[in-house]
Amino acid sequence: MLEGFRERKLDVTVALQELGEIADGLGAKSLKERLDRELVKKLEEDRFHLVVVGEFNHGKSTFVNALLGETVLPVGVTPTTAAIHHLKYAEKPDATVVFQSGRRESIAFEDTRRFAVGGGSSADEVDYLEVGYPAALLKERILLVDTPGVNDLSLQRADITYSYIPRADAVLFLLDAGQILKESERQFLNDKLLKASRDKIVFVITKWDILDENEKQEALAYARTQLANLVKDPVVFPISSETALQGARDKSGLPELLAHLTTFLAEERGRILLDNALGEGVNVGNLLSKGVDARRRSLTMKTEELERRIKTLEEDLKGTAGTIEQRRMKIREEISGIKVGAQKDLERFVEDTVRQLPNVIESAKQDDLRKFLPAFLEDTFRQWAEAESTEIAAKLEQLAEKTIALIKEDAHDATKRVGEALGGDVRRLDIQIDTFRYDAGIAAVLVLGLGMMFVNVMVGGLLTIAAPIMALVLRDRIDAEYKKRAAEQAPEVLRQAAKQVGPKIDEMIEDFAKKLDAWVVTAGEELYREVLEVLNASRDARAKANHDEAKAKEEVEEQDARLEKAKKRVADLRAQLWLPKDKVRVADSQTELAATD
Numbered sequence: 001m002l003e004g005f006r007e008r009k010l011d012v013t014v015a016l017q018e019l020g021e022i023a024d025g026l027g028a029k030s031l032k033e034r035l036d037r038e039l040v041k042k043l044e045e046d047r048f049h050l051v052v053v054g055e056f057n058h059g060k061s062t063f064v065n066a067l068l069g070e071t072v073l074p075v076g077v078t079p080t081t082a083a084i085h086h087l088k089y090a091e092k093p094d095a096t097v098v099f100q101s102g103r104r105e106s107i108a109f110e111d112t113r114r115f116a117v118g119g120g121s122s123a124d125e126v127d128y129l130e131v132g133y134p135a136a137l138l139k140e141r142i143l144l145v146d147t148p149g150v151n152d153l154s155l156q157r158a159d160i161t162y163s164y165i166p167r168a169d170a171v172l173f174l175l176d177a178g179q180i181l182k183e184s185e186r187q188f189l190n191d192k193l194l195k196a197s198r199d200k201i202v203f204v205i206t207k208w209d210i211l212d213e214n215e216k217q218e219a220l221a222y223a224r225t226q227l228a229n230l231v232k233d234p235v236v237f238p239i240s241s242e243t244a245l246q247g248a249r250d251k252s253g254l255p256e257l258l259a260h261l262t263t264f265l266a267e268e269r270g271r272i273l274l275d276n277a278l279g280e281g282v283n284v285g286n287l288l289s290k291g292v293d294a295r296r297r298s299l300t301m302k303t304e305e306l307e308r309r310i311k312t313l314e315e316d317l318k319g320t321a322g323t324i325e326q327r328r329m330k331i332r333e334e335i336s337g338i339k340v341g342a343q344k345d346l347e348r349f350v351e352d353t354v355r356q357l358p359n360v361i362e363s364a365k366q367d368d369l370r371k372f373l374p375a376f377l378e379d380t381f382r383q384w385a386e387a388e389s390t391e392i393a394a395k396l397e398q399l400a401e402k403t404i405a406l407i408k409e410d411a412h413d414a415t416k417r418v419g420e421a422l423g424g425d426v427r428r429l430d431i432q433i434d435t436f437r438y439d440a441g442i443a444a445v446l447v448l449g450l451g452m453m454f455v456n457v458m459v460g461g462l463l464t465i466a467a468p469i470m471a472l473v474l475r476d477r478i479d480a481e482y483k484k485r486a487a488e489q490a491p492e493v494l495r496q497a498a499k500q501v502g503p504k505i506d507e508m509i510e511d512f513a514k515k516l517d518a519w520v521v522t523a524g525e526e527l528y529r530e531v532l533e534v535l536n537a538s539r540d541a542r543a544k545a546n547h548d549e550a551k552a553k554e555e556v557e558e559q560d561a562r563l564e565k566a567k568k569r570v571a572d573l574r575a576q577l578w579l580p581k582d583k584v585r586v587a588d589s590q591t592e593l594a595a596t597d
Contacts, residue, residue: 002262002265002266004266005265005266005267005270008270008274008573008577009043009270009273009274012043012277012278012573013040013043015278015281015569015570016035016039016040016043016277016281016570018562018566018569019281019284019285019288019563020032020035020036022288022559022562022566023035023284023288023291026291026295026537026559027291027295027533027534027537027538027540028533028534028537029533030529030530030533031284031287031288031291035284039277039280039281039284042277043273043277046141046273047088047141048140048141048142048143048265048269048270049142049143049145049167049168049169049170050142050144050168050169050170050171050172050261051145051164051168051170051171052144052146052147052172052174053147053165053171053172053174054173054175055176055182055184055185056148057176058174058175058176058206058207059174059176059206059207059241060146060174061073061074061075061146062206062241062245063172063174063204063206063239063241064085064087064144064146065241066244066245066252066254067135067137067144067254067258068087068133068135068137068144069135069136069137070135071245072087072093072112072131072135073085073112074112083126083129083148084127084128084147084148084164085129085130085131085144085145085146086098086128086130086131086143086144087131087132087133087135087138087143087145087146088131088132088133088138088143088144089133089134089139089141089142090132090133090134091134092132092134093109093131093133094109094132095107095108095109095111095129095131095132096129096130097126097129097130098126098128098130099125099126099127100125104130112129112131140262142265145164145168147164169200169265169269170200170201170202170261170264170265171200171201171202172202172204174204174206175204175205175206175223176206176207177205177206177208177210177211177238180205180219180222180223180226181223181226181227186226189230189231190230198231200264200268201231201234201235202235202257202260202261202264203223203227203234203235203236204238204239205220205223205236205237205238205239206239206241207240208238208239208253209240209242216238219238220238223236224236237253237256237257237260238253239252239253239254239257240252240253241254271578274573275574275577275578278570278573278574278577282567282570282571282574285566285567285570286567287526287530288530289563289567290415290418290530290531291530291531291533291534292559292560292563294418294422294531294535295534295537295538295556295559296556296557297422298539299538299549299552299556303539303542306535306538306539306542307539309421309422310532310535310536312421313528313532313535314532316414316417316418317525317528323410324410324521324525327403327406327407327410327520328517328520328521330403331399331403331513331516331520332513332517334395334399335399335509335513338395338399338509339506339510342392342506343505343506345388345391346388346501346502346505349384349388349498350494350498353380353494354490354491354494354495357487357490357494358487360373360376361373361483361486361490362483362487364483373486373490377490377493377494381497399516400516403516403520407519407520407523411523414528418528418531422531538552
């Protein structure tokens with residue numbers, strides 16, 4: 001299946017490269033560079049991300065080693081010392097420690113077996129360990145992310161739950177054959193994982209070899225029944241990693257799992273990847289059509305007239321800078337308002353909670369307070385964060401939609417002015433949400449919904465920040481004075497947590513604003529820039545002593561015909577992505593016949 005995906009990806013890459021060559025021939029250099037850098041290169045470098053998640057002592061490292069075909073990772077590392085591992089293909093084994101600061105430090109491959117987190121300063125903590133290895137699975141352009149196991153998944157590192165998993169193409173969720181679907185796992189799935197990743201979870205029951213045949217049937221039936229309460233038609237694979245590593249791979253269950261994964265990656269995730277690239281290719285083709293039209297018109301003008309038109313467009317482009325700046329200023333104003341509103345909401349939340357704390361603490365039994373208080377604080381923070389992040393998400397989504405509508409209007413006006421400058425009608429340029437320069441982060445947010453993303457990021461970040469501070473309340477041993485000290489300290493704990501959470505909220509909002517701002521600038525200038533590049537190229541060609549006007553006209557018509565074929569090829573490839581496999585072959589044959597006519 002992955003071989004078929006690679007063939008389709010090659011077809012898409014070739015089609016996009018064809019657009020790049022046409023852009024180059026027209027003189028649209030910046031469009032050619034962006035095609036190469038942001039579409040072709042990105043497509044060639046893209047990897048499928050598989051993330052392995054599971055509680056400690058579920059045989060996770062052994063399972064990963066079985067996937068790789070031999071023992072690569074250490075087994076039995078404690079959850080407090082383990083690092084996230086990024087496993088990718090390399091001709092020879094190698095390893096690199098990647099720090100949160102971005103610093104990279106190569107280590108001997110043998111040291112990965114005893115690598116432990118620790119020793120770094122707070123500003124330079126280990127982010128992950130990058131391991132290169134010549135495994136067959138990794139050679140399929142798969143990046144395998146092995147996350148540290150924990151004794152309770154609710155304590156799973158926030159960057160795993162809220163960063164790695166949403167970006168994963170598939171999540172391998174490990175269950176232990178000896179105790180399938182513990183309550184902590186059920187809660188983790190229901191509260192944190194299923195909301196964002198329901199369609200890409202594969203359940204793996206490890207240590208399958210510890211059960212006899214009767215127990216296996218009962219265990220599998222139980223797992224499917226219980227998981228069906230959480231996921232419709234759960235995908236479950238029982239695996240014996242030890243059996244695979246001992247050489248009996250065909251009896252381990254791994255071949256069946258890998259067959260499913262490759263089909264899923266190629267047919268589901270791969271289609272989405274290629275569809276995004278082809279969608280952007282369609283928009284590039286539309287821009288190139290404007291370039292061909294500009295080149296054709298330039299050939300009918302005298303040199304003086306061409307110079308005047310170029311100058312008119314350049315002046316008009318300068319004029320659009322004011323409009324673009326207005327759009328950017330409006331974004332900054334609304335973002336500022338959203339930030340202020342969020343900070344006020346945070347302050348109100350803290351003060352409201354502080355007012356409730358005396359009653360909460362006093363009504364709790366003293367023996368239960370150590371367990372009850374942190375749960376209350378965490379649940380209260382979570383409920384507020386989910387409500388607040390959903391509200392912030394809605395405001396940002398409204399801002400993005402309004403900005404897109406305004407930029408569409410600006411683009412239509414720009415198209416009209418470009419047509420006037422060139423001396424004729426030019427079809428309106430349709431700025432789409434998935435247009436070429438539209439940042440992928442914003443596009444994904446609009447497709448998937450901002451609400452879920454902000455809930456994930458904010459709640460995860462907030463609880464990670466607040467947890468150490470909240471723990472201060474619990475340092476005292478339980479005695480007669482505990483309630484009093486808890487009542488005195490808890491309000492300050494909340495206020496200190498809020499001081500750290502507030503800047504994080506601002507940071508997330510600002511990150512969104514920067515992406516939207518960057519898109520406004522590029523989308524607002526794009527039509528002018530491409531047309532001006534084409535006209536300048538035409539003027540430079542005309543200035544050459546051996547310039548042949550008749551030949552130039554013939555070339556532009558050839559470019560036009562070539563572009564129309566390239567646009568049709570991109571559109572056909574995009575349509576074929578979603579056809580049943582038996583119809584794709586028919587469609588391919590028809591395309592080949594059309595190309596030879």
